[in-house]
Amino acid sequence: MTEIGFIDKVNWMNKIYSILHDLENYLNFQKTLGVRGVINPREKISDQQKQAEAPKETLMELLRKEMGNCTRCKLHPTRKNLVFGTGDLYSELVFVGEAPGADEDIQGEPFVGKAGMLLTKIIQSMGYDRKEVYIANIIKCRPPNNRNPETDEIQQCEPFLIKQLSILKPKVICALGTFAAQTLLKTQERISLLRGKFHSYQGIKVMPTYHPAYLLRNPSEKRSVWEDVKLVMKELGKKIN
Numbered sequence: 001m002t003e004i005g006f007i008d009k010v011n012w013m014n015k016i017y018s019i020l021h022d023l024e025n026y027l028n029f030q031k032t033l034g035v036r037g038v039i040n041p042r043e044k045i046s047d048q049q050k051q052a053e054a055p056k057e058t059l060m061e062l063l064r065k066e067m068g069n070c071t072r073c074k075l076h077p078t079r080k081n082l083v084f085g086t087g088d089l090y091s092e093l094v095f096v097g098e099a100p101g102a103d104e105d106i107q108g109e110p111f112v113g114k115a116g117m118l119l120t121k122i123i124q125s126m127g128y129d130r131k132e133v134y135i136a137n138i139i140k141c142r143p144p145n146n147r148n149p150e151t152d153e154i155q156q157c158e159p160f161l162i163k164q165l166s167i168l169k170p171k172v173i174c175a176l177g178t179f180a181a182q183t184l185l186k187t188q189e190r191i192s193l194l195r196g197k198f199h200s201y202q203g204i205k206v207m208p209t210y211h212p213a214y215l216l217r218n219p220s221e222k223r224s225v226w227e228d229v230k231l232v233m234k235e236l237g238k239k240i241n
């Protein structure tokens with residue numbers, strides 16, 4: 001066996017030192033990118049580690065920032081506030097409406113006008129506080145004079161709802177009215193035929209029901225909505241009185 005000379009040893013030490021130095025720089029760089037650790041491939045990765053994700057608050061904040069002071073569609077010049085969505089990010093139940101009205105446009109919060117007051121009552125009748133569910137709309141900006149949302153506006157805005165729902169991952173989505181139900185379920189079927197049974201959106205149960213604004217004009221349909229929300233409550237294990 002040949003003995004390694006002193007010079008060789010020093011050269012090797014220098015090489016190893018230089019590799020370690022590079023590795024340290026690389027790891028410091030990864031740290032600045034937000035990497036919090038490295039996984040030893042020989043260690044078994046626990047289910048908890050596999051599921052580790054950024055908190056929903058961070059993801060939703062990033063999404064809100066991505067939307068910014070949105071000018072993607074023709075609704076932006078007339079809106080006062082973009083109405084992004086509000087509520088408990090960890091809720092098992094999400095309500096999706098159509099688009100902000102005048103009150104929502106002023107306050108920047110969904111369902112705060114007359115229809116919103118009725119929705120709040122419906123939520124309470126289901127055994128939730130309004131703050132315990134999440135509420136959003138298909139369209140984030142008010143269409144002038146409360147006209148119906150147009151196809152190009154839905155196309156521009158829908159990706160943000162899709163991302164919101166992928167962050168929220170609720171057990172049930174309650175789609176309020178024709179636009180919400182038809183947009184989520186990719187159908188042209190009438191709301192009267194869609195309501196009353198569960199459908200599926202990305203593996204999440206969807207219950208379409210009448211929009212609260214429609215109920216204000218047609219109070220006799222409140223009975224149908226109560227039937228729909230009872231199915232939602234049963235699905236979520238809520239007590240029905």
Ligand code: URA
Nearest residue numbers: 097098099100110111
């Ligand atoms: N109608 C909706 O669909 N959404 C609101 O936020 C308010 C009224």
